[in-house]
Amino acid sequence: MLWTHEVLEKTKTQIDVLKQLFSQLSEIVRESPGQYYRYHGDWRTEAQQVVSLLAFMHWLETGNLLIHTEVEEKLGLNAAEFGLDVEDYLIGICFMSNELPRYVVNQVTAGDYDCPRKVLKFLTDLHASFRLLNLRNDFLRKKFDGMKYDLRKVEEVHYDVKIRGLASKGDLKGDQAIQET
Amino acid sequence: MLNCWTSSLLHYRHHLLFLQMAAPKSHRIRQLADSSMEASVKKPRSLATDSASATDSSMKDSFTKYAEYLNHFNDKRERVVKASRDITINSKKVIFQVHRIGKNNKDEVLEKAEKDLSAVRDQQIARLVNELQGTDFWKLRRAYSPGIQEFVEAATLCKFCTTGNLLNLEELNAMLLPLSDPSLEPLQINILDYVLGLADLTGELMRLAIGRISDGELEYAQKICRFVREIYRELTLVAPKMDDSSDMKSKMDVMLQSVMKIENACFSVHVRGSEYIPLIGTNDANYGLLGVSDFD
Incomplete structure (x- = not known):
C-alpha cells in the first residue's frame, strides 16, 4: 500500500487535464443554450468513464463514495449550464464497481490481505444503496444487475483469504462491522 | 416480447427476495459462531461499527436523493x-x-x-x-x-x-x-422532428396519389408527384447533416420507393391511359386496364 499514494499523486495531475477538456466541452455546448441533451449522447460514455475514474481514486484515498455533486466540483462543472447527468453518474459508479474485483485480486496477490474486507464492506453498502433506486429497463439497470457479480467475486476472494487464515488478527472486528450493517 | 420481459422481471424480483430472506439468516449463524470472541474485542468493534454506519447512512442519503430524482x-x-x-x-x-x-x-x-x-x-x-x-x-x-x-x-x-x-x-x-x-x-x-415528419408525409402522399389516379384525377396525381419529388430532392441534401441520421437514412430509402411508385403509376396511366381517355372520369371506367391495380 506504500506506493498507492505515489500512484494517486501521479493520477491527480491528469484531473487538471480532464477539467480543461470539460471546460472546452461546456464552452461548445454553451453555443446552443438549452440544447445540452440534444448532443448529450456524444459525450456521455466518456463522462461515465471519468466518473468511474474519479470515484475509484476517491475511494482509494478516503474509503468513501464520491457523490454526484462532488464529481461536478472536481471537474469544475457549473450545474446550471453544464452539469453531470445523474444517470451518467450512476452508470459511472457501476463501472467503478466493475474494477473492484480485479483490484482486490491484485492487492491480495501483492500481499494486502485486509483489502478484500474493506472492498467487500464498501461494495455491500453500495449495492444496498443502488437497491433504493427504481430503475427502468435501460442500460443503468443492466449495469446494476451486473454489480452483484462484482460483489460475489469480492466475496469469494474474501472467503479465500479468510479460510486460509491469511487475514490479520485484528480482522475480526471488521467482519462484525460488516454483519451489523 | 412483453411477456418475456415481465417474466424476467418477476424472476429478478424473486431472486432479490430470496437474497433478502437469506441474508439475515446467515448473519445470525455467523453471529452465533463469533459470539465467544465478542468479549475480548468489544471496544474496537463498537468503534468500527460507528464509523461504518456513518458512511453507510450518508451513502443511503445521497442515493435516496437520486431515487427521488429518477422516480x-x-x-x-x-x-x-x-x-x-x-x-x-x-x-x-x-x-x-x-x-x-x-x-x-x-x-x-x-x-x-x-x-x-x-x-x-x-x-x-x-x-x-x-x-x-x-x-x-x-x-x-x-x-x-x-x-x-x-x-x-x-x-x-x-x-x-x-x-x-x-x-x-x-x-x-x-x-x-x-x-x-x-x-x-x-x-x-424541433427541426429534426419536422424533417422526419416530412419524410413520413411522402408515404401518405403516395397513397393519396394512387387513390387520385384510380379516381381519374390524373392532374392532381401529377401535382402530388412533382411535390413529393421535390421534397425527396431537398431532403437528400438535408439528411446527411442531421444529428442522428440512421433513422433518416432508412426513411430516405422508403421515400425513394414512394416517389418511384407515384412516378411509375403516373407513367402507366400516361402511356396506357391515353388509349382510354374517354373512360377516365366516367362512371364505367375499367380501372383494371389502366395497369395501376398493383399500386395501392
Whole structure:
C-alpha cells in the first residue's frame, strides 16, 4: 500500500487535464443554450468513464463514495449550464464497481490481505444503496444487475483469504462491522 | 416480447427476495459462531461499527436523493409517452379523414380534417405541453418525438390538400404557440422532428396519389408527384447533416420507393391511359386496364 499514494499523486495531475477538456466541452455546448441533451449522447460514455475514474481514486484515498455533486466540483462543472447527468453518474459508479474485483485480486496477490474486507464492506453498502433506486429497463439497470457479480467475486476472494487464515488478527472486528450493517 | 420481459422481471424480483430472506439468516449463524470472541474485542468493534454506519447512512442519503430524482423523471417520461401516443392515434385519424377525399366531396372532407386537426392540437398537444411544463424538451425528445412526427405529417398533409403548398416549420410552430403558458418556455417542434415528419408525409402522399389516379384525377396525381419529388430532392441534401441520421437514412430509402411508385403509376396511366381517355372520369371506367391495380 506504500506506493498507492505515489500512484494517486501521479493520477491527480491528469484531473487538471480532464477539467480543461470539460471546460472546452461546456464552452461548445454553451453555443446552443438549452440544447445540452440534444448532443448529450456524444459525450456521455466518456463522462461515465471519468466518473468511474474519479470515484475509484476517491475511494482509494478516503474509503468513501464520491457523490454526484462532488464529481461536478472536481471537474469544475457549473450545474446550471453544464452539469453531470445523474444517470451518467450512476452508470459511472457501476463501472467503478466493475474494477473492484480485479483490484482486490491484485492487492491480495501483492500481499494486502485486509483489502478484500474493506472492498467487500464498501461494495455491500453500495449495492444496498443502488437497491433504493427504481430503475427502468435501460442500460443503468443492466449495469446494476451486473454489480452483484462484482460483489460475489469480492466475496469469494474474501472467503479465500479468510479460510486460509491469511487475514490479520485484528480482522475480526471488521467482519462484525460488516454483519451489523 | 412483453411477456418475456415481465417474466424476467418477476424472476429478478424473486431472486432479490430470496437474497433478502437469506441474508439475515446467515448473519445470525455467523453471529452465533463469533459470539465467544465478542468479549475480548468489544471496544474496537463498537468503534468500527460507528464509523461504518456513518458512511453507510450518508451513502443511503445521497442515493435516496437520486431515487427521488429518477422516480420523478421516469414518471414524467411515462406521462409524456402517453400524451405522445394519443397524439399519434388522433393524427392518424386526421390522415385517414384526408384519404376519404373523392372527386366531389373535397371541401367537405378537408373541412372536417382541419377541424379534427385543430382538436388534436387543442387537446392532445396541449396535454403534452402541460406535461412537459416548459422543460426537458431535448432530454425527453425520444418520448414525444413519434407523436410530434405524426402530427407534422397530418398538418402538412392537410395543408397540401387545401392549398397545394408545404407547411413550413415556422407556421407550424406558430400554431403551437398559444398552447403554452406565457411564463414558460413554449414547446416548439424541433427541426429534426419536422424533417422526419416530412419524410413520413411522402408515404401518405403516395397513397393519396394512387387513390387520385384510380379516381381519374390524373392532374392532381401529377401535382402530388412533382411535390413529393421535390421534397425527396431537398431532403437528400438535408439528411446527411442531421444529428442522428440512421433513422433518416432508412426513411430516405422508403421515400425513394414512394416517389418511384407515384412516378411509375403516373407513367402507366400516361402511356396506357391515353388509349382510354374517354373512360377516365366516367362512371364505367375499367380501372383494371389502366395497369395501376398493383399500386395501392
